[in-house]
Amino acid sequence: MKNAVLAAIGDELLSGARLERNANFMAGNFHAKGINVKRIEIISDEEEEIISLLSRWIGKTDVLIISGGLGPTHDDKTRYAVAKYLGCGLKPDDESYDRILARVKDDPRRYAYTESVRDPQAMIPELAETVCNPAGFALGMKFTRDGTKVIALPGVPFEYEAMIRQELPEIFTHDERRTASVIILDTPEMHIAQKIPEVINHSGLHVSILPAFPQVELIIRGEPDIVSWAEEITHSKFEGLVLPEGSKSLADAVLIEARKKDIHVACAESCTGGLVGGALTEIAGSSDVFNGSAVTYSNESKYKILGVKLDTLEKFGAVSSECACEMAEGAMKIYGADYAVSITGIAGPDGGSESKPVGTVWFGVAGVNGTHSAMKNLPGKREEVRTRAVRFALAELWKEIRR
Amino acid sequence: MKNAVLAAIGDELLSGARLERNANFMAGNFHAKGINVKRIEIISDEEEEIISLLSRWIGKTDVLIISGGLGPTHDDKTRYAVAKYLGCGLKPDDESYDRILARVKDDPRRYAYTESVRDPQAMIPELAETVCNPAGFALGMKFTRDGTKVIALPGVPFEYEAMIRQELPEIFTHDERRTASVIILDTPEMHIAQKIPEVINHSGLHVSILPAFPQVELIIRGEPDIVSWAEEITHSKFEGLVLPEGSKSLADAVLIEARKKDIHVACAESCTGGLVGGALTEIAGSSDVFNGSAVTYSNESKYKILGVKLDTLEKFGAVSSECACEMAEGAMKIYGADYAVSITGIAGPDGGSESKPVGTVWFGVAGVNGTHSAMKNLPGKREEVRTRAVRFALAELWKEIRR
Numbered sequence: 001m002k003n004a005v006l007a008a009i010g011d012e013l014l015s016g017a018r019l020e021r022n023a024n025f026m027a028g029n030f031h032a033k034g035i036n037v038k039r040i041e042i043i044s045d046e047e048e049e050i051i052s053l054l055s056r057w058i059g060k061t062d063v064l065i066i067s068g069g070l071g072p073t074h075d076d077k078t079r080y081a082v083a084k085y086l087g088c089g090l091k092p093d094d095e096s097y098d099r100i101l102a103r104v105k106d107d108p109r110r111y112a113y114t115e116s117v118r119d120p121q122a123m124i125p126e127l128a129e130t131v132c133n134p135a136g137f138a139l140g141m142k143f144t145r146d147g148t149k150v151i152a153l154p155g156v157p158f159e160y161e162a163m164i165r166q167e168l169p170e171i172f173t174h175d176e177r178r179t180a181s182v183i184i185l186d187t188p189e190m191h192i193a194q195k196i197p198e199v200i201n202h203s204g205l206h207v208s209i210l211p212a213f214p215q216v217e218l219i220i221r222g223e224p225d226i227v228s229w230a231e232e233i234t235h236s237k238f239e240g241l242v243l244p245e246g247s248k249s250l251a252d253a254v255l256i257e258a259r260k261k262d263i264h265v266a267c268a269e270s271c272t273g274g275l276v277g278g279a280l281t282e283i284a285g286s287s288d289v290f291n292g293s294a295v296t297y298s299n300e301s302k303y304k305i306l307g308v309k310l311d312t313l314e315k316f317g318a319v320s321s322e323c324a325c326e327m328a329e330g331a332m333k334i335y336g337a338d339y340a341v342s343i344t345g346i347a348g349p350d351g352g353s354e355s356k357p358v359g360t361v362w363f364g365v366a367g368v369n370g371t372h373s374a375m376k377n378l379p380g381k382r383e384e385v386r387t388r389a390v391r392f393a394l395a396e397l398w399k400e401i402r403r
Numbered sequence: 404m405k406n407a408v409l410a411a412i413g414d415e416l417l418s419g420a421r422l423e424r425n426a427n428f429m430a431g432n433f434h435a436k437g438i439n440v441k442r443i444e445i446i447s448d449e450e451e452e453i454i455s456l457l458s459r460w461i462g463k464t465d466v467l468i469i470s471g472g473l474g475p476t477h478d479d480k481t482r483y484a485v486a487k488y489l490g491c492g493l494k495p496d497d498e499s500y501d502r503i504l505a506r507v508k509d510d511p512r513r514y515a516y517t518e519s520v521r522d523p524q525a526m527i528p529e530l531a532e533t534v535c536n537p538a539g540f541a542l543g544m545k546f547t548r549d550g551t552k553v554i555a556l557p558g559v560p561f562e563y564e565a566m567i568r569q570e571l572p573e574i575f576t577h578d579e580r581r582t583a584s585v586i587i588l589d590t591p592e593m594h595i596a597q598k599i600p601e602v603i604n605h606s607g608l609h610v611s612i613l614p615a616f617p618q619v620e621l622i623i624r625g626e627p628d629i630v631s632w633a634e635e636i637t638h639s640k641f642e643g644l645v646l647p648e649g650s651k652s653l654a655d656a657v658l659i660e661a662r663k664k665d666i667h668v669a670c671a672e673s674c675t676g677g678l679v680g681g682a683l684t685e686i687a688g689s690s691d692v693f694n695g696s697a698v699t700y701s702n703e704s705k706y707k708i709l710g711v712k713l714d715t716l717e718k719f720g721a722v723s724s725e726c727a728c729e730m731a732e733g734a735m736k737i738y739g740a741d742y743a744v745s746i747t748g749i750a751g752p753d754g755g756s757e758s759k760p761v762g763t764v765w766f767g768v769a770g771v772n773g774t775h776s777a778m779k780n781l782p783g784k785r786e787e788v789r790t791r792a793v794r795f796a797l798a799e800l801w802k803e804i805r806r
Contacts, residue, residue, distance in 0.1 A: 012611045014440040015582070016431025017622045021422065023445075028419025037417040040445035042426075073596050073612050074603060117593055135782065156614075158783040179418070190520055193476050200477060208415040209476050211559075219420045267698075273684025274677025277698040281676025284752055284785055286700070292708070293698035295670075295680040301695040301738050305708075335704050349687055379538065380561040382687055 003036040005061040007053055009068035009078060010155060013042045022067040022153075022160045029171050031221075034178050045069050050081035059146035065164065068155030070138040072117035078152050082141060083125035090123040093130045093139060097122035100137055135162040142167065180231045182218045183243040183250070185395050189216050195237050199230045213378075213388045214395050215243075215250065243398075250394035251279040251286075257402050258289035258339075265397065266335035267293035268306055268327035268342040270318065271361065275390045276343065291335040296327070302344075306330030319344050319356055321373040324364030332366045339367035341397040345378075347385045361389045365400045406439040408464045410456055412471035412481060413558060416445045425470040425556075425563045432574050434624075437581050448472050453484035462549035468567065471558030473541040475520035481555050485544060486528035493526040496533045496542060500525035503540055538565040545570065583634045585621045586646040586653070588798050592619050598640050602633045616781075616791045617798050618646075618653065646801075653797035654682040654689075660805050661692035661742075668800065669738035670696035671709055671730035671745040673721065674764065678793045679746065694738040699730070705747075709733030722747050722759055724776040727767030735769045742770035744800040748781075750788045764792045768803045 006023040013020050023040045030037050038061060043049045050069065057064045069078030083090050097118055104110040114121075114137055121138050124130050131140030131151065136159035142151045153163045165172050184192060189211045193200050200207050205222040207230075220230045235242050247253035258265050267276045277293030280286050294305050299318055302308040308326040316322045327342035345361025352358035359378045364371060374396060378388045409426040416423050426443045433440050441464060446452045453472065460467045472481030486493050500521055507513040517524075517540055524541050527533050534543030534554065539562035545554045556566045568575050587595060592614045596603050603610050608625040610633075623633045638645050650656035661668050670679045680696030683689050697708050702721055705711040711729040719725045730745035748764025755761035762781045767774060777799060781791045 010611075011609065012613050012622060013427075014430055014443060015434035015611070015622065015624070016427050016429070016440075017434075017584070017611065017620070018613060019422070019424065019427045020443075024416075024419050024422045026419070027417055031418035031420075037419075038447070040417065040423075042443035044441070071612075072593050075611060113591055113593060158787045161784075181420070188516055190475055190516060206414065208413070208418070208420065208478060209474075210415055210421060217420070219415060219418065221418070264701075269677070269680070271684070272681070273689075273693075274672070274680025274696050274698060277672070277677025277700075278675070278681050281674070281698075281700060281750075282786070282789075284750075286676075290676075290700050292700045292704040293677050294708070295677060295684075295696035295698065297680075297684060297690050297693050297695045298667075298738075304739070305695070305697070305737055334708055335701075336707070347684075347687075381564075383685070384561050386685075 001035055001062045003038050003061050004030050004063045004065065005039050005041070005057045006037060007041045007043060007064065007066045008155065009043055009045050009050060009066060011045050011075065013068075014044050021157055022155065025157070025161060026065060026164060032179055033171050035171070045075050045077055047077050047081045047084065050078060051085050054082070054085045054150065058148045058150065061148055063149045063151070066150070066152040067160050070140065070152065070154045072121050072138070076120070079120065079123055079125065079141065082128060082143075082152060086125050086127040086143065088126040091126050092119065092122040093124045094118075094122060096130045096132055096139055100133060131163055131167055133159055133163055134166065135159045178221060178224060178227065180220045180227050181248070182220065182231060182234045183247065183253075184216050184218070184234075184238045185241045185243075185399075186214055187216060187238065187241060192216055192218070192238075196234055199233055202226065202230065205230055212391065214392050249279075250391055250398060252283055254394055254398045254401070255280065255283055255286055255289055257398060261401060263338035263401065264289055264291050264336070265401070266291045266331045266337035266340045267393070268331035268340060268364075269293055269295045270297060270302070270327070270344040271347040272343045272386050272389050272393070273297065275386060276341070276393050279390055279394065291337050294331050294334065302327060306334065317356070319346055319360060319362055321362055321364075321375065324362035324373045325366070325371045326364075328364035328366035329371055339365070339397060339401050341365050341393045343389050343393050345385070345389060347382045347389075349382060359385050361385070361392075363389075363393055363396050365396050367400050369400070369403060404438055404465045406441050406464050407433050407466045407468065408442050408444070408460045409440060410444045410446060410467065410469045411558065412446055412448050412453060412469060414448050414478065416471075417447050424560055425558065428560070428564060429468060429567060435582055436574050438574070448478050448480055450480050450484045450487065453481060454488050457485070457488045457553065461551045461553065464551055466552045466554070469553070469555040470563050473543065473555065473557045475524050475541070479523070482523065482526055482528065482544065485531060485546075485555060489528050489530040489546065491529040494529050495522065495525040496527045497521075497525060499533045499535055499542055503536060534566055534570055536562055536566055537569065538562045581624060581627060581630065583623045583630050584651070585623065585634060585637045586650065586656075587619050587621070587637075587641045588644045588646070588802075589617055590619060590641065590644060595619055595621070595641075599637055602636055605629065605633065608633055615794065617795050652682075653794055653801060655686055657797055657801045657804070658683065658686055658689055658692055660801060664804060666741035666804065667692055667694050667739070668804070669694045669734045669740035669743040670796070671734035671743060672696055672698045673700060673705070673730070673747040674750040675746045675789050675792050675796070676700065678789060679744070679796050682793055682797065694740050697734050697737065705730060709737065720759070722749055722763060722765055724765055724767075724778065727765035727776045728769070728774045729767075731767035731769035732774055742768070742800060742804050744768050744796045746792050746796050748788070748792060750785045750792075752785060762788050764788070764795075766792075766796055766799050768799050770803050772803070772806060
């Protein structure tokens with residue numbers, strides 16, 4: 001298998017009601033195996049569109065993976081389109097469906113429901129094979145034509161993932177690395193390009209430069225030994241600003257560093273509303289070094305829970321260096337942590353003023369070396385401001401604990 | 404303008420390193436205006452691929468919006484591909500670029516950097532026009548050929564959004580509604596289809612059914628009066644289980660209900676790590692009813708901050724009805740809130756046991772009607788378990804405060 005095309009079916013994707021994620025998941029896994037994803041396409045859930053997708057790619061790619069359109073409702077048309085394309089009828093695969101039913105035999109309500117949608121959920125095109133569903137209730141299907149293996153799976157992400165792992169196990173085994181990610185802090189993307197031209201311009205490498213304030217991520221692809229060489233160069237040229245090898249994200253770097261130093265961390269969040277805690281706990285096993293986060297959205301809770309002085313809130317306001325420092329110190333204390341980071345700012349769209357416009361965010365870091373604060377004017381809308389604030393807070397915390 | 408095609412350029416999208424979001428944003432806005440998005444395509448950042456994209460869609464859609472490939476680095480090839488397609492050279496648009504530069508005149512470091520990438524960032528194909536960038540440093544470009552308007556913009560989401568709002572202002576004005584979203588709780592998708600066949604099968608409507616435990620969202624599209632009729636029917640058939648009109652999400656429904664009742668809410672989170680707070684504060688103006696969330700990941704912090712009894716933790720464990728109830732009561736107390744919801748569970752992949760497998764999550768709800776708890780066995784991986792837990796917690800909180 002050398003190349004792949006990924007497609008998703010669903011009007012909810014073309015109308016913006018849902019964000020497609022299966023193709024992204026699969027692209028990452030194909031990529032890690034050196035398989036080139038030629039195209040990702042999102043098409044509507046009309047039968048002709050699905051048939052046209054099959055005609056467009058069969059014979060032109062080694063594998064075509066389709067997600068969506070296999071549920072029990074009127075807008076689920078993949079099975080009919082595949083049958084039409086193959087020029088055959090549909091037949092029930094009762095044996096596979098019975099295995100799904102057996103999983104809910106102890107739940108009469110769910111059993112009755114699942115049985116009631118046997119038609120169409122058990123229906124498979126006569127010229128296709130069943131792909132069993134270990135995680136849900138819709139069967140998938142697969143067939144090979146003109147050198148292209150076509151696999152059609154339900155769109156529900158964890159069903160899609162369970163089924164593709166079962167169908168293409170070779171994609172999910174670990175082998176020699178062909179991709180490296182290097183995350184560099186506080187450096188504009190063009191400076192990075194200027195500082196490591198030998199990496200950027202190496203004919204054996206493909207380097208993507210992905211800025212996401214305050215970090216820039218380099219994705220370096222190529223033969224394993226050249227990738228390792230490029231990684232080494234990059235690490236040495238950006239010493240002190242680059243996350244250690246093996247850290248997949250800022251949150252990951254914080255947890256790894258905390259584990260290494262045997263310390264505990266905590267947060268105090270206002271405008272990020274819990275997203276820093278959310279980012280740290282996204283990583284399994286975070287509980288061994290992350291104690292918690294006090295989301296104190298109201299001034300009263302900053303005072304009552306974190307012990308921010310009323311005087312501070314009155315004199316400097318909640319969005320201030322003073323408040324950020326007291327929040328961080330408060331979080332360190334109440335969580336019994338060694339280090340804490342705080343975030344307090346104006347995410348917008350309202351709440352800004354001349355002196356503190358929307359995007360003004362104060363960060364506090366408290367730890368064994370004392371407490372300090374930093375202010376950033378973050379651009380973008382509410383979501384953007386919050387996302388950037390989360391990353392900046394994690395970067396500040398990481399820098400402090402590795403001092 | 405009747406139909407549109409959205410494309411994104413970037414190897415980082417095809418390798419799974421980044422999730423594409425601009426097309427989703429634009430699809431939602433086009434859709435709200437009754438403009439049909441025919442296709443979303445993600446292509447690699449090779450010049451030939453970009454030229455092939457242009458050839459494929461020019462003459463076949465009213466508008467083609469392309470994002471990405473306009474930065475200053477080696478992998479930014481959109482401007483060269485557009486020039487090649489149009490059969491012309493590139494010329495600098497210094498006037499537009501100088502306006503961008505003027506924005507950083509007070510920041511010598513940023514000014515010098517921006518000036519140093521004038522070539523290529525100011526370069527525009529001779530047969531295209533400039534699209535100014537009010538939010539960043541790369542110029543966009545546009546041209547019309549064979550009835551297709553092509554607009555190429557940078558991939559950075561907030562630049563993309565600012566520029567497309569400026570180019571297609573008519574898309575972003577409010578007018579008659581053509582899409583309604585109805586969110587129904589605790590009802591399997593097939594039951595919904597069976598209960599409102601007159602809506603699902605109406606020839607003038609297009610209905611998408613999008614399950615996301617514990618809710619199912621119906622996206623209803625069509626002429627405004629038929630959509631309103633469908634909304635009314637759905638609301639009356641699912642009374643008590645349907646979020647009120649105007650609530651865009653469970654978090655939104657909680658805030659609206661809390662505002663209506665003039666009460667304050669708070670949370671206590673363990674396995675969701677702050678994501679419930681994150682969801683509530685995603686909505687601007689949440690501070691008037693949301694006091695905060697105590698993220699207590701360690702047992703010690705559950706005891707110290709929320710006042711969960713040591714006896715409870717020892718006897719029943721942190722993942723128990725008893726702990727969930729005490730967490731909710733503790734959050735209500737420390738935040739001075741009228742209602743609070745708590746979440747404590749095993750998100751996995753580790754930490755599960757025979758009696759409490761991965762996916763076991765306890766929820767507590769405390770309020771003026773006392774405290775109660777609920778347990779769910781949530782399927783999926785860590786991320787999936789956490790996402791479902793967030794939605795379930797918000798649903799429980801909403802149901803309680805509207806009692």
